[in-house]
Amino acid sequence: MSVSVAGSESSPAAERGDAATRLHVHQITKYDPADRDEHGHYAGPENVYSDHGPVEAAYLAAVAAFAQEAGVTRLTIREPAVAGFVNFGVEAPIEGHGLAGLFPPDLTGYHDGAQVSVPVALELVRAMLRDNGAWCRLEAEGRFFVHVGYDQYVYVGSALPCADAVTFTHRQGLFAESLNRSPYDPELDEDELARRRPADAAFWTELEALIVDRGAVVLEEGYVRNASRWHRVTTVDELAAVRAKLTPRARLLVWPDLSTDVEGALADLPDDGLSEIIWQSPEGRIDSVTASEAHYPELRVLVADAHAVLIHSLYEAEHHPLTTAVLPDPDGVLRARWTP
Numbered sequence: 281m282s283v284s285v286a287g288s289e290s291s292p293a294a295e296r297g298d299a300a301t302r303l304h305v306h307q308i309t310k311y312d313p314a315d316r317d318e319h320g321h322y323a324g325p326e327n328v329y330s331d332h333g334p335v336e337a338a339y340l341a342a343v344a345a346f347a348q349e350a351g352v353t354r355l356t357i358r359e360p361a362v363a364g365f366v367n368f369g370v371e372a373p374i375e376g377h378g379l380a381g382l383f384p385p386d387l388t389g390y391h392d393g394a395q396v397s398v399p400v401a402l403e404l405v406r407a408m409l410r411d412n413g414a415w416c417r418l419e420a421e422g423r424f425f426v427h428v429g430y431d432q433y434v435y436v437g438s439a440l441p442c443a444d445a446v447t448f449t450h451r452q453g454l455f456a457e458s459l460n461r462s463p464y465d466p467e468l469d470e471d472e473l474a475r476r477r478p479a480d481a482a483f484w485t486e487l488e489a490l491i492v493d494r495g496a497v498v499l500e501e502g503y504v505r506n507a508s509r510w511h512r513v514t515t516v517d518e519l520a521a522v523r524a525k526l527t528p529r530a531r532l533l534v535w536p537d538l539s540t541d542v543e544g545a546l547a548d549l550p551d552d553g554l555s556e557i558i559w560q561s562p563e564g565r566i567d568s569v570t571a572s573e574a575h576y577p578e579l580r581v582l583v584a585d586a587h588a589v590l591i592h593s594l595y596e597a598e599h600h601p602l603t604t605a606v607l608p609d610p611d612g613v614l615r616a617r618w619t620p
Contacts, residue, residue, distance in 0.1 A: 303425070303437035306456040308342050308449055310335055310432060313457060328370050328431040330409045338452035339409060339434060340402045343426055345445040347398050350438040352424045355401045357394045358417040358466070359618055361505035362387075365554065365570040369411030369430065378404075378412025390414075391503055392529040392616050393609070401426065405434070415505075417464065427464035435462035466617050478614040479532055479605035484523070486603055487534060488516050497602065498538060498558065498566075498590060502531030502620065510558055510566035512538060526607060529616035533601040538566075538588035545589045549576060554594040559586035570594065 315324025330336045347355075363373035376385075382403055383390045396404070396418075407414045408428035418426040427435040436442075449456040466473075477483065490497050491513055499522060501509040511522045526532075538560055539545050549555060551573060558568040562585060571579050583589060593599060604620035 303423075303439055304441050305435060305437040305459045305462055306346075306442075306446065306449075307459050308339065308434040308436060308454055308456050310339075310454055313455060330371070330411075330432060332410065335453070336406065336409055338454050339432070340405060342445070342449040342452055342454055342456070343405055343434065343436060344398060344402060345448045346436045346438055346442050347401075347424065347426075349442045349445045350420075350424045350440050352398065352420045354395050354397055355418040355420055355424070355426070357390065357396060357404075358392055358419055359505065360390055360392060360394075360416040361414070362507050363413030364506035367411075367413075371411035373411065373413030376412075377414040378407025378410065379414050387504065387507075391527050392618070394528075409434075417466070425462070427462045429464065435459070435464060437462060469617065472619055473617055475619050476614060476616075477605045478608045478612075480608065480612070483532075483603070483605040484519075488519065490534060490602060491516060491519060494537060496537040498535040500531075500533040500535060500601075501526055502533065503527035505618070508568060510568060512560065512566060528607065529609070530607050531616075531618060531620040532605045532607065533620050534603045535590060535592065535601055538590045540588045542583065542586050542589045545591050546580060546583070549573075549591065550593065555591055556594055557583065558590040559583045560588045561585065562587050 309322075310326050311322040312324055312326075315322055315326075317323050347353075362377040362379075367373055379387065379390060382400055401418050404414060404416060404418065405426060405428055408416075409432060411430075415428070423439045425435075425437045427437075429435065446456045461467075487497070487499075496512060496514040499511040499513055499519075501511065503509060509527075513519050513522060535558075538558065542559075554570055554572050556568055556570050557579060558566060560566045564587075569579070569582065601620070606614060606616050606618065606620060608614040608616075
């Protein structure tokens, strides 16, 4: 993804020449191609904000037209995310990430592989256009997709040319430009996908051995990107109970047990950089927060009553869980495309 500069998403000129994409792909925007410079970057008068009004409605109508012509009535949520510590959108995320009214507060139903109707998918597109905090790919496998980028760039792919939808989009005052592929095509993440490990029998056997050897571990359930649930597991029986409640296709990271030396752990916080602080309340609830050195005073207040704590760096070179995996589907096939 790009930073918020008008026309910063890849232009048609930049995307042509890749013959690998099978679907008919269109870039839908409010940006007139006549106002692009020699590099394909938009230089016209339109800004990068959603108007939360008629232009936004035109985007949603265009996506609906493509879906209708493609014969799509339901779409699958892929790689769902919520706003994290760092946000590059031009509008600030809102409470609930734009998902309120679409999913329960605990986001049940908002997970990789969940299917939604086209009306719900359009509301997800609206939330993404507004930078509310939620982001995901929307797909009907092999037939259709909708990807939303920054700066009001939307990409629609269909097994059909959707000529009528293209004409409709233009009548809405938007522009539908043909591309060979979306810049958010998951195939562009092939190197990352190669590192996935399924949470198969071998993984659970390894995790059981860690519990027995260490007495307890902390299992991080990444149910969407930038959000996790935490489970302190002390016995194999507890692990079985946790497994039964895990979100489909969740990312799983296993960490050492929480330390009851809360003051000692806080004293070891790095002088700079991002850390994730996981703490357990006296009632047993486990929460987490991402913080930098600028937030340490508030952090100490937040965890003042903590019973135990675990702190780890978010920098990749210093991010060392004991083991990781991604939940396969019930048939044993690993379809989730993200890595822990």
